[in-house]
Amino acid sequence: MLEEFFLEYLKLKNARETFATAMVVQHGTPISGKTGDKAIIRADGSIHGWIGGGCAHPIVIEEALAQMNSGHSKLINIDPQTKSAEGVEVKHFQMTCHSGGSLSVHIEPVFPNPLVVVFGDS
Template sequence: MHVDVMDLMAKLKSSEEAFVLATVVRTVSVTAAKAGAKAIIRPDGTIAAGWIGGGCARGAVLRAATQSLRDGKARLVSIQPGDLLADLGVKPGEARGGVQFARNMCPSQGTMDVFVEPVLPRPSLIVFGASPVALALAAQARPLGFNVTLAAPADDLGEAPDVDHLIDGFAIEPETKGERYLVVSTQGRGDEAALKAAVAARADYIGFVGSHRKMAALKQELTEVGIEPAALDRVKGPAGLDIGAITPEEIALSVLAEIISIRRRGQRGETAQQA
């Protein structure tokens, strides 16, 4: 069945599924696919829609797609005959100047450059509570590209907040795929219940909005009711970078800054070091 690349791409993005968009950007001599050809590659290595040529190019592109989904970085793959690679002084599999080279083993001996772009689900931010800081977090996170869930008792909320998902209470899914960051900002209204739910879930970060003293007291209380100390040690409390924040909006900003610093750690690479 023919599947339109752009239609499928829209569906996968709306359902928060990871995939790679591979686009042929240049061809030289005889190649099966021409510039502009596109394909959607799923995490399992299958081509879900589109076409980028036959086996001469497919293996190299699929390998690059797997790498891109793993590290979140786009790649330009240049598939060339062996003699041209030798003229350039590069070996198959070598990367130089932002280009990853591969050998074209087909008799056609054409050259094809393919841009491999990972399209990843938005990182998930789950905010526990309906406090002013919680609402500020939800409002600030969406423009930054987060898929925001607010978990709070419905009775604690006034108007429905502008979030992607709203949970009545603190019961969240303990296991999900992709990046997930949790912030407990209940501020006295269900602190223990929210922390229990947070530490029972898989997360890349768990933050608690509150003082050191409050965090220490909650750890002791939860330990006494059977929560493992190691689980509680995952919680960063107080959450956020120390920027001297005072207002709810400033506190929310400090928490998001901390989350972003964790997300981007190691992603800027040599460019950031040279800047």
């Protein structure tokens, strides 16, 4: 799984595509996403990898697209007990699944490196 993640990452970087990575940094059982699970979210909203089940996917995809637009990384919490933490760069979402589990996911946008063209002979 890790090798597939990095191969997809390199494929998209080499194709000069914008995408985002998402990694589960903490989980509370019972939930299908586990700490260390990773996914790549493309600009079209498609996902490659695993960050949890159907309740987490739409939230992570929506936030990944938002971070691709903002250019900033974000930590999100998906929890049955939403908490508000002022001044902290964490966005909180209500877990809609009945499992009672929770996830913290770090989302980071990845942009193509700029191309530089140099003209001249000196």
